[in-house]
Amino acid sequence: MSTVTDEETVVIRPRRATWVSVVLAAFLLVAFVVVAVLLRSSNTGVIFETSDQIAMVGIGVVLACGALLFATPRVRADAQGVEVRNVILLTKRYTWLEVIAVSFPDGASFARLELPEDEYLGVLAIQSVDRDHAVEAVRTLRRLHKQAWADQP
Secondary structure, eight states, X not given: OOOOOSSOOEEEOOSHHHHHHHHHHHHHHHHHHHHHHHHTTOOSSXXXXXXXXXXXXXXXXXXXXXHHGGGOOEEEEOSSEEEXXXXXXXXXXXXXXXXXEEEOOTTOSEEEEEETTTEEEEXXXXXXXXXXXHXXXXXXXXXXXXXXXXXXX
């Protein structure tokens, strides 16, 4: 991530959040499959059918997919601009001239793009728990931002 050419695109993803979300998704899926398997063998007086087991697995799949959403944040940056995708899979693209600064405020959990009129966009792909990876990512985005502003007449 240290040197960026004009044609190169830098892709930044969170590391720890991805790891945690994959582990959580696997745990949820396994837990619901185990519950579904044990559902018919429990003697609670309630009659569970195969459809109940399928529904339990389905709930596990839905919850696991929800947990995996936290692995989707991404930033793509190049010499022209930056594209930010956060948890809900909506992608926003800004040219570097639309971005005032790339900041990581003290005590913040993630970086942000400072936009005109006191607005900002949180960048969930750059999280403080990633430590050195986050520092290098912010430095790379700042370098691209500075380079784009320097190229202006």
